[in-house]
Amino acid sequence: MENINIIKDGHFTNRTLPLDFLSKFAIILIEIKLAMRPKIRPILEMCIDEGARIGYRRAYKHTEEPDESWVIETINNEIMNVIDLYFDFEE
Numbered sequence: 001m002e003n004i005n006i007i008k009d010g011h012f013t014n015r016t017l018p019l020d021f022l023s024k025f026a027i028i029l030i031e032i033k034l035a036m037r038p039k040i041r042p043i044l045e046m047c048i049d050e051g052a053r054i055g056y057r058r059a060y061k062h063t064e065e066p067d068e069s070w071v072i073e074t075i076n077n078e079i080m081n082v083i084d085l086y087f088d089f090e091e
Helices: 022-033 042-061 068-084
Strands: 002-008 011-017
Touching: 011 022
Parallel strands: none
Antiparallel strands: 002 011
């Protein structure tokens, strides 16, 4: 029997439960998942900034004077590629 903290409805409750190692590990993961939330805006800003930089460099990779539409398209594609690295989209 071990005394552990369990999260229920966003609040910690202290309970005494018999636990084996895997149960302890699962509860720790649940506590971490419920206690941590990502800051979406800074992550999205980072994705947009990184994608714009990559797209700009790629647009100028093979030519010194690319067409404006090519620069815009390349930047947009790279922004979406970087966002896709950090976010899962439901189809």
